[in-house]
Amino acid sequence: MIPTKEELQKALEQRYGAALYRRIAEAAVAVCGLGGLGSHIAMALARAGVGRLILVDYDRVEAGNLHRQLYTAEQVGWLKTEALAEVLKAAAPYLAIEKHALRLTAQNLEPLSGAGIICEAFDCPEAKAMLVNQVAERWPEKYLISGSGMAGLGSANSIRTRRITPRFYLCGDGVSEGGSGMGLVSSRVMLCAAHQAHAALRILAGEFDV
Amino acid sequence: MVRINGEWQDLAGKSLAAFLAESAYDLGRIAVERNGEIIPKSRYAETVLEEGDAVEIVGFVGGG
Numbered sequence: 360m361i362p363t364k365e366e367l368q369k370a371l372e373q374r375y376g377a378a379l380y381r382r383i384a385e386a387a388v389a390v391c392g393l394g395g396l397g398s399h400i401a402m403a404l405a406r407a408g409v410g411r412l413i414l415v416d417y418d419r420v421e422a423g424n425l426h427r428q429l430y431t432a433e434q435v436g437w438l439k440t441e442a443l444a445e446v447l448k449a450a451a452p453y454l455a456i457e458k459h460a461l462r463l464t465a466q467n468l469e470p471l472s473g474a475g476i477i478c479e480a481f482d483c484p485e486a487k488a489m490l491v492n493q494v495a496e497r498w499p500e501k502y503l504i505s506g507s508g509m510a511g512l513g514s515a516n517s518i519r520t521r522r523i524t525p526r527f528y529l530c531g532d533g534v535s536e537g538g539s540g541m542g543l544v545s546s547r548v549m550l551c552a553a554h555q556a557h558a559a560l561r562i563l564a565g566e567f568d569v
Numbered sequence: 570m571v572r573i574n575g576e577w578q579d580l581a582g583k584s585l586a587a588f589l590a591e592s593a594y595d596l597g598r599i600a601v602e603r604n605g606e607i608i609p610k611s612r613y614a615e616t617v618l619e620e621g622d623a624v625e626i627v628g629f630v631g632g633g
Binding site: 392394395396397480481482483484485487488491492493495496499505506507508509510523524525527529533534535536537538542543548 | 609611633
């Protein structure tokens with residue numbers, strides 16, 4: 360028997376107070392890319408009570424994803440949008456989820472239009488740069504939180520959040536690239552994901568400094 | 570003088586596009602911030618660097 364919507368709402372309201380609870384519950388956040396960063400960003404936001412998540416990824420879960428992404432072994436082969444929605448719903452059953460199984464390009468960004476905050480969580484550096492440039496051009500009023508540099512076993516303390524412009528935050532160490540050395544390590548990717556999710560929650564709380 | 574990633578350079582009067590073309594930056598992997606604002610790629614050519622500008626070129630690396 361899962362808790363009722365009212366029970367879960369009450370538990371969060373007691374933590375946040377009614378005003379902050381409402382700001383978080385009424386927020387819509389987009390997560391672009393549902394790999395090691397995006398899957399953990401989405402879960403942190405879902406548990407924190409964000410009301411609506413817009414999930415975007417064209418890819419399917421692979422065996423080689425399980426070491427750092429939030430999926431279960433039985434979900435290998437599923438679309439990440441479907442797999443993540445199921446995992447999120449198990450923790451936050453009343454969360455509203457929009458699923459977009461597509462590869463975002465400069466030509467099809469419309470699914471992001473309803474989000475006040477966009478989390479960039481792609482793997483590919485060109486896709487990261489595309490999204491940052493396109494959001495700045497089309498929606499300068501939106502907050503954008505990007506991740507760059509979180510591979511390897513480098514110090515956890517070198518992962519940080521920078522505020523590049525009033526509405527563009529950049530998390531990571533800025534330099535540790537995936538695809539070389541030992542690649543992406545779950546704990547360090549999760550650190551960066553936590554920075555990104557935390558930046559989103561702070562923005563919702565009206566705390567804009569880093 | 571214009572400050573690029575913390576380093577002062579003699580670039581006032583030059584367009585952002587011209588500066589980037591002569592640099593080693595991979596245009597497909599960067600975002601450019603000037604004085605607290607992201608300059609979208611479509612505006613590189615028309616953006617002229619001015620005396621005292623502070624510019625940060627954010628280079629993205631893979632992994633996510």
